[in-house]
Amino acid sequence: MSQPKPVLCRYYYADYHRGRATEECRLIKRNPDSRPWNRSLCDTCPVPDILLHTNCKEIALEATVVKKWGVLERVEVYAICAKHFIELEDPMYCPLCAEE
Ligand code: SF4
Numbered sequence: 001m002s003q004p005k006p007v008l009c010r011y012y013y014a015d016y017h018r019g020r021a022t023e024e025c026r027l028i029k030r031n032p033d034s035r036p037w038n039r040s041l042c043d044t045c046p047v048p049d050i051l052l053h054t055n056c057k058e059i060a061l062e063a064t065v066v067k068k069w070g071v072l073e074r075v076e077v078y079a080i081c082a083k084h085f086i087e088l089e090d091p092m093y094c095p096l097c098a099e100e
Helices: 039-043 047-053 095-099
Strands: 012-015 022-025 059-068 072-081 086-088
Touching (some): 039 072, 047 059, 047 072
Antiparallel strands (some): 072 086
16 A cells, blocks of 8 residues: 655644544644645645745745635745745745845
8 A cells, every 4th residue: 555645844743642642734724714624635735835945034935725616625825034024926036135
């Protein structure tokens, strides 16, 4: 049986201690407007890549599970630079952090 890919994300939480089977996304959990999270969303979620490659020094993210074409669920991200208080059109790039 194949194992699911490990989730390398700071927002992923899992607890299997003493028979527990808890998994959650602590980013999506904060968003009451999101559809519910499930583990398979991590496989296509852009958040780990954004955190790894953004030039923004103080990125703040909000993530929402949305349904695309009425069937496919995916994670959409809204990003701001908390240092310069601007919305980031591209979460990978903050123009004001780039100027510094
Ligand atoms: S859904 Fe995205 S943000 Fe949430 S734990 Fe998975 S990879 Fe991380």
